[in-house]
Amino acid sequence: MNKKLIILLTLGIFLSIYLLGDISAVCCEKTEAGDICQNVASAEYCDSDYDINGNLACSSTTFCSTGTCVDRTRGECVPSTRAACNPSQGGYFYEQPIEEVTECQKVCCIVNGPDYVEKVTCNSIGSEYNIQPEIIEGISALECYSLADADVMGACVIENNLGRDCDMTTKSDCTGEFHKGLLCTAQDLGTICVPSEKTTCIEGKNEVYFKDTCGNNANIYDSSKINPINWDYWTYLKNPYEDPICNDGSGNKYSSSCGNCNYIEGSTCGLGNSADYGDYICQDIDCKEGELAEKFNDLYDNFPKNGDSWCIDSLGDVTNIRDFENAVPGQTSFRASCYMGEIQFQLGNQYRNKICFSQRTEDTKKINAVFIPNRWQDCTFQNNTADCENTDRRDCRVLEGVNMVQSEGMSKKFINSSTDKEIRASCVPKYSPGLNFWEPTLDIASQGDNQQKNTESVCQIGTSICGAAYSGEYENRVTDWEWDAYSWECAIEKDCMNKEKQGEVEDCVEGCGGSLCFGNEDSDKVPKNPNIKQSWILNSEKLCQNMGDCGAKSNYHGFIGYNIWDDLIKMIDTK
Amino acid sequence: MFSMNNKRGQVTIFIIIAIVIVALTALVYLIAPSLGISFSSSENPKEFINTCLEEDLYLTAQKISMQGGELEPEHYLEYGNTPITYLVYSSQYGQSGALKYPLLRQQIKQEIINELNPIIQNCYSSMKTSYEEKGYSVEINSGQPNIKILPNQIFLETNYTVYLTKDERRKYENFNVVVNNNLYELLNIVINMIEFASNPNYCGIEPNLYMNVYPEIKVEEPILSNEEDSHISIVTYRKSGDKFQFAWRSCAFAPGY
Numbered sequence: 001m002n003k004k005l006i007i008l009l010t011l012g013i014f015l016s017i018y019l020l021g022d023i024s025a026v027c028c029e030k031t032e033a034g035d036i037c038q039n040v041a042s043a044e045y046c047d048s049d050y051d052i053n054g055n056l057a058c059s060s061t062t063f064c065s066t067g068t069c070v071d072r073t074r075g076e077c078v079p080s081t082r083a084a085c086n087p088s089q090g091g092y093f094y095e096q097p098i099e100e101v102t103e104c105q106k107v108c109c110i111v112n113g114p115d116y117v118e119k120v121t122c123n124s125i126g127s128e129y130n131i132q133p134e135i136i137e138g139i140s141a142l143e144c145y146s147l148a149d150a151d152v153m154g155a156c157v158i159e160n161n162l163g164r165d166c167d168m169t170t171k172s173d174c175t176g177e178f179h180k181g182l183l184c185t186a187q188d189l190g191t192i193c194v195p196s197e198k199t200t201c202i203e204g205k206n207e208v209y210f211k212d213t214c215g216n217n218a219n220i221y222d223s224s225k226i227n228p229i230n231w232d233y234w235t236y237l238k239n240p241y242e243d244p245i246c247n248d249g250s251g252n253k254y255s256s257s258c259g260n261c262n263y264i265e266g267s268t269c270g271l272g273n274s275a276d277y278g279d280y281i282c283q284d285i286d287c288k289e290g291e292l293a294e295k296f297n298d299l300y301d302n303f304p305k306n307g308d309s310w311c312i313d314s315l316g317d318v319t320n321i322r323d324f325e326n327a328v329p330g331q332t333s334f335r336a337s338c339y340m341g342e343i344q345f346q347l348g349n350q351y352r353n354k355i356c357f358s359q360r361t362e363d364t365k366k367i368n369a370v371f372i373p374n375r376w377q378d379c380t381f382q383n384n385t386a387d388c389e390n391t392d393r394r395d396c397r398v399l400e401g402v403n404m405v406q407s408e409g410m411s412k413k414f415i416n417s418s419t420d421k422e423i424r425a426s427c428v429p430k431y432s433p434g435l436n437f438w439e440p441t442l443d444i445a446s447q448g449d450n451q452q453k454n455t456e457s458v459c460q461i462g463t464s465i466c467g468a469a470y471s472g473e474y475e476n477r478v479t480d481w482e483w484d485a486y487s488w489e490c491a492i493e494k495d496c497m498n499k500e501k502q503g504e505v506e507d508c509v510e511g512c513g514g515s516l517c518f519g520n521e522d523s524d525k526v527p528k529n530p531n532i533k534q535s536w537i538l539n540s541e542k543l544c545q546n547m548g549d550c551g552a553k554s555n556y557h558g559f560i561g562y563n564i565w566d567d568l569i570k571m572i573d574t575k
Numbered sequence: 576m577f578s579m580n581n582k583r584g585q586v587t588i589f590i591i592i593a594i595v596i597v598a599l600t601a602l603v604y605l606i607a608p609s610l611g612i613s614f615s616s617s618e619n620p621k622e623f624i625n626t627c628l629e630e631d632l633y634l635t636a637q638k639i640s641m642q643g644g645e646l647e648p649e650h651y652l653e654y655g656n657t658p659i660t661y662l663v664y665s666s667q668y669g670q671s672g673a674l675k676y677p678l679l680r681q682q683i684k685q686e687i688i689n690e691l692n693p694i695i696q697n698c699y700s701s702m703k704t705s706y707e708e709k710g711y712s713v714e715i716n717s718g719q720p721n722i723k724i725l726p727n728q729i730f731l732e733t734n735y736t737v738y739l740t741k742d743e744r745r746k747y748e749n750f751n752v753v754v755n756n757n758l759y760e761l762l763n764i765v766i767n768m769i770e771f772a773s774n775p776n777y778c779g780i781e782p783n784l785y786m787n788v789y790p791e792i793k794v795e796e797p798i799l800s801n802e803e804d805s806h807i808s809i810v811t812y813r814k815s816g817d818k819f820q821f822a823w824r825s826c827a828f829a830p831g832y
Contacts, residue, residue, distance in 0.1 A: 033650035036673040038666045059670070069677040078770060080677035089681035203814070206790065263790050309783055339786045339793065340813065346782065347798045353828035370781075373828075436802070436830050 027058040029083045036084045037064035050083055067095040070103050075117075075124025077104035108144030110134040113172060116141040153237060154180040157189055166191040168216040183219070185212045186235040195234045197226055199259065199278025201269035207240070208259025208269045208280045221259030222246045223276035253284040266306035268340075287338035292316050292345075296336075300360075300367070304338035309369040311356035312336050312345065314556050321357045321372070324431040325397075329549045330556040332434070335369045349374075351434035376429030380404060380461055380547075386417035388427035397430040399546060401539035405465050428546035435459070437549040455549070462547030464540035532569065541565060620702055620737050624750045627698035628691070628731065633754040635690045636729050640758060643821035644676060644683050646690055652822035654797065654807050661805075662765075663772040663823040668804075671775040672825035679766055683758070684722040687729075695720055695733055706739060714738040729756045757812035761819040764792060764810050769823065778826035780808050804828050 028046030031038050037058045038045075046052045051063040058064040069078045069085030070092045077098050085091035098104045102119070109115050109122030111133045117125070119135065126133035136144070156167045156174035166184035167174075179186070184193040193214035199221045200211050208221040219225075220240060225233040238245060246258035251265030256274050261267040261282035272281030287293045287304040292312065296304050299318045304310070312334045313319045324333060333348040333356040348354035348371045358369035379396035382388040388396045403411035404426045416423045435455040544551035552563040635646070642648055643660030651658035662679070663672035676682040696717070703713040718734025731752040739745050764785055771777045782794035793811040804827035809820040 031650075034675065035650050035661065035664045035666070036675055038664070038673075040666065064673070071678045071681060074678070074680055076678070076680075076766075078674070078677035078766070079774070080674055084674050084677050086676075086678060086681070089678045089685060091678050091681070204791065268790060307783075307787055337783055337786070339783075340790065342793075344793070344795055345798075346796045349804065349828050350800065351828060351830045353804075434830070 025054065027053045027056055027061050027064060029061075029063050029081075037061075037081050065095070066097070067093055068098045068101045068104060069093055070101065070120055072103075072120055073124065075121035077101065077118050077120060105137070106141070108136040108139050108147065110136070110147065113170065114144050114147045116144045152180050154178055155182045155184045155186060155189055155191070157184075157191055162192055164189070164191045166193045166214060166216065181237050183212070183235060183237060184214060184216045185218065187231060188235075195226060195229055197277040199275065199280045201280055206261045206263045206268040208261065208275075208278070208282065210278075220245050221275075221278065221280070223257040226277055251284075252282045254281055256281070258282070264307060285339075285341045287341055287343050289341075290343060292336055292343050293338075302365075304336075304343065305366065306338055306340065308367050309335055309337040309358070310367050311358045311369050319356070321355050321431065324352060324355050324374075326545070327352055327432045327434070328553050328556050329434070329437060329561065332556075333371075335371060337369075346371075351436075352431060353433060355431055374429070374431050374433060376431065376433050379427045379429050382427035383413060384415040384417045385423075385425075395430045396427050398425050399428045399539075399542055400425045401535065402426055402464055402543045404461070404543065405463065426543055428543065429548070432546050433548045435549040459544070459547060459550035462544040462550050464536075464543055537565070537569060540569075544568075620706070620739065620747045621750055623702045623705065624698055624733065624735075625752050627701065628695065628733075628752045629754060631691060631694050632687070632729065632731050632752050633756070635687050636754065636756050636758055637817075639683055639686055639690075640761065640817065640819045643819075644679055644686070646686050652799075652801075652805050652807060654799070654820075654822075657820075659807055659820055659822045661823060662769045662821045663825050665825055665827070668827050668829040670826065671778050672773050672823060674769055674773045679769070680724060680762055683762070684724065687722050687731075688720050691731065692720060695735075699733075699735060699737070702737070710741060712740040714740070724759045724762065726759050727755060727757060729754050729758060755815070757815050757817040758819065760791070760812055761810050761817060764789065764794075765808075765819050765821065768794075768808060768810075769821070772823045772825045775826075780806070780823070782808070785810075802830055804830075 025039075025041055026043045026046065027037070027039050028043075029050035029052065030036055030047040031040065031045050032047055033045075034047075039058050040046065043052050043054060051061070053061045053063075063083070064081050066079050066081055067085075069080035070076070071078070071090050072092060073090040079098060080091075080093070082093050082095075085093040087093075094101045104118050104120060106116055107119050107122060109117050109119075109125065111122070111125045111129055111131065115122075115125075119137075122133050122135055136147075153168060153170055154174075156169045156176050156178050158165050158167070158176035166189065168184055171178045171180065179189060182189065184191050185195050191214075193212040193216060195218070196211055196213045198211045199208050200217065202209055202217060210218040210221050210226070212218055219233055219238045222233065222245065224230070224246070240260070245260050246252070246255075247260050248255065248258065249265075251262040251267035252258040252260050253267045254272065254274060256276045259269065259275075259280065259282060261269050263285075266284060266286040267282040268285055269280055270283035271279055272283060273279065275281045285306045287306075287308075293303050295312075295316060295318055296308075296310060311319045311321070313323070314330060314332050314334070316336075319333070321333075324331065331352070332350055333352060333354070334345045335348065335356045335358075336343050336345045348356055353374050354371040355374050356369050357372050358367055360367040375394045376396065378394055379388065382394075382396060385398050388394075388398050398414075401424060403414060403424055406412040412426070413422055414425045414427070415421065416425075435458055437455050439455070541551060545553065552561060552565045552568060554560050639646055641657055641659075643651070643662055645651075645660040648658045648660040650664065651660050653659070660675070661672075662675050664675065665672035699715050699717070703715060706713045714737070716736040716738075718736070720734055721732045723730040723732070733750040733752070735748075735750050737747040737750070739747065768780045768785070772780050780794075780796070782796060785792060785794050791813055793813055795809045795811070797807055797809065799805065799807060803824065805822055805824045807820060807822050809818055811818045
């Protein structure tokens with residue numbers, strides 16, 4: 001097979017995969033394996049009880065279009081395909097999207113206090129409590145929650161054989177006399193409950209709370225309020241968002257006097273013996289142990305805080321996306337996150353199709369990392385600097401000094417959009433992707449995918465070929481080459497030779513400046529003993545390397561790979 | 576001499592105390608049934624059923640949580656020798672996956688009931704045999720079991736009615752089994768996650784989003800070495816250690832082009 005055909009085939013495969021995606025012949029509404037709406041190679045994979053379309057991809061069929069599955073028993077609306085919405089499990093399918101289904105409209109639902117939920121959910125909650133819920137339509141969530149007066153906590157006083165007993169509860173749950181916003185220890189209530197030195201943690205909350213002698217939770221622990229007793233503090237329920245509560249501004253970690261813990265600041269209620277009263281304190285949940293925390297501290301001069309996330313590489317070193325501009329085999333992007341004193345990490349994508357990007361906010365000093373897609377797939381299609389560097393569409397960069405091969409005898413033209421002139425450059429991935437380089441000829445194909453590709457064919461795109469037409473001595477042989485040049489500069493030479501034949505110029509080689517890749521560094525003219533130009537080699541190496549895990553590279557540990565450049569750079573005498 | 580008499584006296588007192596204890600114990604055992612008090616699980620049919628089913632309910636819920644909502648997954652990703660169901664899947668690169676179970680709670684309830692149904696029947700058979708051996712005549716009206724996944728617990732209503740007849744005929748119903756489990760809390764999170772993963776605008780799960788809002792849970796995504804870009808998400812309720820894990824593949828990236 002000649003080179004032209006190979007290159008065209010490779011580009012053809014590349015283009016078709018990119019443009020068409022993985023196309024399979026048949027769409028099953030449900031497969032034998034139970035998966036919903038899958039494109040497969042043959043109808044034999046489909047569950048014959050469900051729809052099958054042999055002509056269209058699932059995304060184009062009506063039976064796989066997404067509608068809404070409503071579970072009236074449970075009270076849920078979920079975007080779903082028809083096949084997945086199982087009627088035997090209470091599912092009812094609507095073809096419309098959620099926002100167009102009346103049952104899924106948000107309403108203010110009053111059952112033991114207001115809640116802004118879907119209508120179907122409200123009915124379901126009502127059934128659960130065996131009451132008819134009050135539904136108010138057409139009001140906002142804010143308006144709905146402002147009706148929450150009945151849900152405010154307070155002291156519920158009940159006379160029993162012990163005297164005036166008291167529970168902290170909501171008005172709707174109170175079966176005795178309800179005193180909104182008051183604690184059971186309020187003196188005016190005359191209950192049997194009095195302040196105690198005991199404290200507790202409450203499930204779902206982060207703060208430490210005082211308890212009264214009846215076991216009710218009181219306000220957030222503040223040791224200055226118990227001895228002597230501050231009756232305002234032991235009378236009214238304090239709102240943590242409105243009322244002044246003890247606070248050192250950094251989560252009150254290990255404070256003996258204040259239980260106003262703050263999850264965002266890195267503290268939460270936990271057992272501790274250093275409190276002035278009770279057995280609970282604000283425990284520090286920042287991450288201060290382990291190698292990853294130490295490496296973070298080395299860079300930022302503080303340990304990771306609860307909720308911090310940052311980028312690391314395969315060795316645990318702190319990185320960021322820019323470190324992947326010349327990624328080497330095995331270099332992968334991870335995200336480390338600190339929660340509840342524990343560092344956990346997550347891989348973006350082992351082929352660097354997603355790369356971690358982190359930012360530190362100056363005001364809060366919090367560092368936050370996310371994975372962003374590495375949009376390198378169409379870089380090699382771009383033929384000008386503006387399209388190549390359009391960061392809204394892709395993650396590519398202009399590599400100067402070398403053109404990609406388009407077809408035999410021709411390099412791919414590349415335009416400087418500012419000057420509208422041709423330049424010697426290529427558009428390459430900004431963050432070089434990973435490839436399955438250890439199995440270079442292994443076909444990569446998805447289920448039901450009849451397209452084939454492999455690492456070798458991908459790296460082939462980064463191959464540079466430079467032809468030279470010259471006469472001279474090469475490796476002790478006297479040659480007389482008249483080969484069509486690959487590069488556009490060499491094409492000028494070809495053109496020049498035509499001119500020479502027509503008598504328009506006398507010395508074509510001299511006049512056209514020689515080859516792009518052959519010659520002495522200091523001379524543009526074709527030498528008698530040509531060498532491959534070092535600058536051309538370096539540019540070609542860069543092009544190859546930027547295509548991904550191609551060419552000769554050391555891995556992320558610094559170990560040299562099985563290719564060396566000397567083996568990969570060849571001079572071929574085609575004459 | 577004095578001390579010897581004293582020792583004999585002590586022994587006598589001990590013997591009397593021992594006899595009194597034995598007599599009282601026997602009396603309590605004799606009187607207790609008439610007071611409706613039982614001392615052995617086998618004397619109370621509800622406790623018999625509870626003992627018989629509790630562990631199976633717990634283990635079934637645990638297994639189903641570890642396998643992504645199915646007891647015998649057909650299409651799964653294996654992780655730590657556990658087959659984990661794909662709850663969101665697309666076989667193709669770059670396309671958002673379809674939700675397998677939009678009604679995941681119902682699916683799980685159904686799976687648990689299917690698994691427990693024969694066990695429930697066996698438990699009632701065993702109970703019948705056990706009581707018949709004790710001289711009871713046993714009549715069992717079987718019902719349709721129901722599962723409720725509630726905050727902090729899973730509630731199994733067997734909906735059976737049992738009549739025990741010996742000297743009198745007594746009716747027993749409301750045979751319910753409760754196990755502590757945070758499946759309810761975990762499913763609230765998981766259902767939201769799979770909706771995000773199957774939504775073409777998001778096509779993924781952001782663990783930190785959930786951990787920022789819900790301190791009580793941990794979301795992990797173990798590092799897998801797979802060509803097809805599949806993922807496993809593990810949601811753990813920190814306090815109890817209960818987990819729910821599931822596999823998903825949505826908008827997968829192909830290795831290379």
